[in-house]
Amino acid sequence: MMLPELRETVSRLHAELTRYGLVAWTAGNISGRAPGGDLFVIKPSGVSYDELTPESMVVCDLDGELVEGDHSPSSDTAAHAYTYRHMPEVNGVVHTHSTYASAWAARGEAIPCVLTAMADEFGGEIPVGPFALIGGDDIGKGIVATLAGHRSPAVLMQNHGVFTIGDSPKAAVKAAVMCEDVARTVHVARQLGEPLPIAPDDIDRLYDRYQNVYGQRSHL
Amino acid sequence: MMLPELRETVSRLHAELTRYGLVAWTAGNISGRAPGGDLFVIKPSGVSYDELTPESMVVCDLDGELVEGDHSPSSDTAAHAYTYRHMPEVNGVVHTHSTYASAWAARGEAIPCVLTAMADEFGGEIPVGPFALIGGDDIGKGIVATLAGHRSPAVLMQNHGVFTIGDSPKAAVKAAVMCEDVARTVHVARQLGEPLPIAPDDIDRLYDRYQNVYGQRSHL
Amino acid sequence: MMLPELRETVSRLHAELTRYGLVAWTAGNISGRAPGGDLFVIKPSGVSYDELTPESMVVCDLDGELVEGDHSPSSDTAAHAYTYRHMPEVNGVVHTHSTYASAWAARGEAIPCVLTAMADEFGGEIPVGPFALIGGDDIGKGIVATLAGHRSPAVLMQNHGVFTIGDSPKAAVKAAVMCEDVARTVHVARQLGEPLPIAPDDIDRLYDRYQNVYGQRSHL
């Protein structure tokens, strides 16, 4: 069996999606790019989170074709594959329909950067990508094109949910957790009035400091 | 004891109702139709979720009369029985008062289809059935009549809660989980503005693809 | 040690308050009246829920004076004692600051009966009692006077929280769980519009049926 360590990592990280309440039933999925760069490990389709094991993970190439595995790959595999093909610095991708992020996505509204934690992690607003149907490269194209214009490792896909990226599967999972956390807090803040803006210069200072302190590169 | 496997399945599935927070105290119930079609297994009335066992499940006929069991059947048994009598393709029924679905039901308002996950699972809006009193066939009639006009496997009963159907008890539980999930997300989206509509053609495309990929037939 | 069985019951029931998220830190308390009627068992003051044991429960008389126990009784003991003195049919009392019930209480607004589950359990609106300071009989008087005019086993005390009663400690805990459940659902319903009313006759029919089916008497 190929890639035993990455299978283990990707399988185990799915527990963070349930721990933080980001997923219901079998929705949501995580992938990780293999060393070498031309394969990735991803969740199988329709398997419940309780039953995920390193062995049940599947391996795909960058066209999203199944290379190894007893199950079908996640129905979102094409979007993961497109992202890996076009963003060589990305080694992890996460997709969820987490409640608050998806609510912003349903309105097609970016999440404004009004929290210092959001400046730290996202370096500005969390942007919205286009409405796109599943079944081809449209979702992947929307992810890559939208992220190109932002420092955010998260993108809200209109009427759909959220995709996050990272230089590791764990970094992408962290981005998914923090995206829902700030999506919820900014939503709650907005329910009773307008949050105060943070000056763009201060957002830059917070982002630069955080990325250096934590040793993370832009987007990852 | 009849139907040991179905008793085990129906008993165990109730853990999903508590895991996803769809029920409080002893509210909520699941049933499953037996092979052969003229009996079903259902939760006993007023037993706490911690104490449910395969043995405590009860067996009823399609008139809702107790056939086997030490406890009384769920007080919602008549609605389950009516549904099985009039929808031969249904093999599982779930009833909950889950918070967000019941809130839409309290306003008598259908949940609009503004999420791709909702197009996938429900094929359009989640409709509202009539106000009906417990104690006869009124609730069952409302369920069957309302579902007849929709692809949704879930129906919001006005001022009451939600009923879902499936071609298996597990499919009906999945519908109950996803119904609350989209009820909550669309509620949250609506709190700060109007969600963007999804074009009816796109809803059809998403629904058709999802039902084929997952091998599910309409309504189930 | 007196009343070992009741100590065990009251101690164990506190786990339901944490399970349903009705309490934070050490807020919230449950009591149960002893057979014979002139003593009750109640939570000790300031002890965390993890550390509650049958032995740490305290016994008080109907004036709220400590009869047995190593800890001080709950700071809400006077309100429990007043309720037992004036409502001989009550054998259990619960107090929480659960979020949604307390939010209605902070506005001094009764929860309207717009859910069939609320008609079942509460027989109408959940009423609001007066603002009252702790330290005398004012809270107890407010509870008893307000419940006298309603079928509800729950009363929202203005700017404070909720008290529930039952013919057993478990029944009072059920009322506290269901009170928060309907407080939340009706709140959520109201956020996006007006819930549809249920006709008073239908509320009566639902309440009468539920109390008979479950063998419970009015208020308990």
Added chain:
Amino acid sequence: MMLPELRETVSRLHAELTRYGLVAWTAGNISGRAPGGDLFVIKPSGVSYDELTPESMVVCDLDGELVEGDHSPSSDTAAHAYTYRHMPEVNGVVHTHSTYASAWAARGEAIPCVLTAMADEFGGEIPVGPFALIGGDDIGKGIVATLAGHRSPAVLMQNHGVFTIGDSPKAAVKAAVMCEDVARTVHVARQLGEPLPIAPDDIDRLYDRYQNVYGQRSHL
């Protein structure tokens, strides 16, 4: 290894932050001042809550400089250190981005005292401190200056989150838990109208009684 008991206490208390849902990923931190007063124990930076042990805690002096530990101290260490330097009666400090408290902070709005539990614990409103960048003493100065004018052991830092203090680490954790609890309840109350005010005299009576009953001094 210095301070084994305090390391154990501070490490263990972090479980309360996850239990009450006050933190996501590695955000949030607790510190405790050592006997003698010139050192404190604090969470290491970027370590997940599951992996915290007494041994992984770090020891700093009151300038925030690392004295003992294998990890870097929390990135919020300077704010903890400033608070200990300027508030000699404080022996515990907690920082979180808990959702509802942070939402009030994002609007720069103090939480009004409309719950008796809030009068008990906070003696009035929970105030808002200034917007301040991390990396120097600005956050610490904002905390100390804002708390000086209030009885509240909690301060909302604008666009950021909440800091709480106590005469022990446990007391500061309790303040963080209760702060989020009242932040949420008052938020929910405000969603459907205006909460009723509590008269200032009654707030004083409630606060005085609670602080005496529980043997706590002002601010701690």
